[in-house]
Amino acid sequence: GQQLNQSPQSMFIQEGEDVSMNCTSSSIFNTWLWYKQDPGEGPVLLIALYKAGELTSNGRLTAQFGITRKDSFLNISASIPSDVGIYFCAGHLGNAGNNRKLIWGLGTSLAVNP
Amino acid sequence: DTGVSQNPRHKITKRGQNVTFRCDPISEHNRLYWYRQTLGQGPEFLTYFQNEAQLEKSRLLSDRFSAERPKGSFSTLEIQRTEQGDSAMYLCASSLRRETFFGQGTRLTVV
Numbered sequence: 099g100q101q102l103n104q105s106p107q108s109m110f111i112q113e114g115e116d117v118s119m120n121c122t123s124s125s126i127f128n129t130w131l132w133y134k135q136d137p138g139e140g141p142v143l144l145i146a147l148y149k150a151g152e153l154t155s156n157g158r159l160t161a162q163f164g165i166t167r168k169d170s171f172l173n174i175s176a177s178i179p180s181d182v183g184i185y186f187c188a189g190h191l192g193n194a195g196n197n198r199k200l201i202w203g204l205g206t207s208l209a210v211n212p
Numbered sequence: 213d214t215g216v217s218q219n220p221r222h223k224i225t226k227r228g229q230n231v232t233f234r235c236d237p238i239s240e241h242n243r244l245y246w247y248r249q250t251l252g253q254g255p256e257f258l259t260y261f262q263n264e265a266q267l268e269k270s271r272l273l274s275d276r277f278s279a280e281r282p283k284g285s286f287s288t289l290e291i292q293r294t295e296q297g298d299s300a301m302y303l304c305a306s307s308l309r310r311e312t313f314f315g316q317g318t319r320l321t322v323v
Contacts, residue, residue, distance in 0.1 A: 101254070129310045140216075140303050140314035141255070148310060186254055190310065198243060198307055199268070202254030 104187050104203025111177055112211050119206040120171040121187035129190040130163050130170040131200065134183045141186060145172070167192065177210050184208070216315035218304050224321045225294055232290045233318045237306030244287050245312070246279055247303040248272065255303055261287060294322045 102121045111117060121130070129148055133141035145156050147163035147170060154161055160173045170189070174181055184207050188200040217236040225231050237244050242263050247255035258277070260268045263284040273279075276294075281287040291298055299322045305314045 131312065133314075138317075138319065140218075140317045143311060143313060146311045188254070188312075198310060198312065199245060199257040199260055200247075200255070200312060202256075204252075204254055 102187055102189065102201055102203040104206060106206060107204070108207040108209070110209045110211065113177060113179060115177055117174040117177055117181075117208060118171060119185060119187075120169060121189075121203045122169040123189070123201075124168065126167045126192035127170075127189035127201075128167070128192045129198075130161070131188045132159075132161050132170070132172045133186045133188060135186060135205070136183050144185075174208075177208075179210050179212050182208055182210050216304055216306050216313055218302075218315035218318050220318060221316060222319045222321075224323060227296060227322055228293055230290065230292045231294060231320065232288055233302055233304075233320075235287045235289070235304030235315060237285070237287070237304070238308075238313060239285075241306035241308045241313075242284070243307045244281055245305040245307075246287070246289050247305065247314075249301040249303055249317070258289075291320075294320075296322045298322050 102123050104121045131146050132144045135141045145161040150167050152163040158175045184205040186205045187203040219234045244261040246258040249255040258273050259279050261281040276292045279289045301317045303317045305312045
């Protein structure tokens with residue numbers, strides 16, 4: 099099935115560092131969503147983006163909807179140990195119509211060294 | 213209402229047995245989704261309901277899989293004659309607008 103290109107695949111950083119990850123696609127999206135998933139749990143919604151150019155923050159997290167509508171990035175500032183987990187980008191295709199099924203990246207695995 | 217609820221959280225079954233999972237979405241959400249996730253992958257779409265109508269099914273959903281949402285509220289996903297390849301995390305999600313919220317998932321292990 100269709101997937102988003104998410105990078106990097108994994109990151110190992112020191113506590114306090116900033117983190118950046120991104121997703122790209124060859125298709126146009128009308129929604130971008132960023133999720134965090136802990137082992138054995140379902141994805142938890144972090145940030146939702148609805149229009150091109152939109153920049154949204156949620157605490158130490160900031161995400162942007164790319165101008166071309168084909169990409170998005172997520173930044174985490176001043177990382178802490180509880181940021182550890184897998185971060186997924188997901189989105190709705192521009193021609194999705196009424197079915198809002200999500201297209202997913204493969205995830206970015208984040209490890210934080212205290 | 214604290215979110216999407218799934219039961220059971222874990223299920224171990226012998227190959228060939230039938231299993232059924234339940235999902236209770238966020239109460240006012242009219243859209244309900246089932247996804248399947250294997251290790252190292254993002255969730256894969258299985259099927260979608262708007263109210264009680266099942267509007268789309270993925271090719272991943274073989275004839276052994278059936279999903280229902282009889283009154284437009286909770287949903288069930290049944291897998292008949294389970295196979296080892298069915299072992300995965302089964303995720304339920306619901307939405308009202310464009311934000312989609314997930315349950316904690318049901319981890320199925322077929323032995």
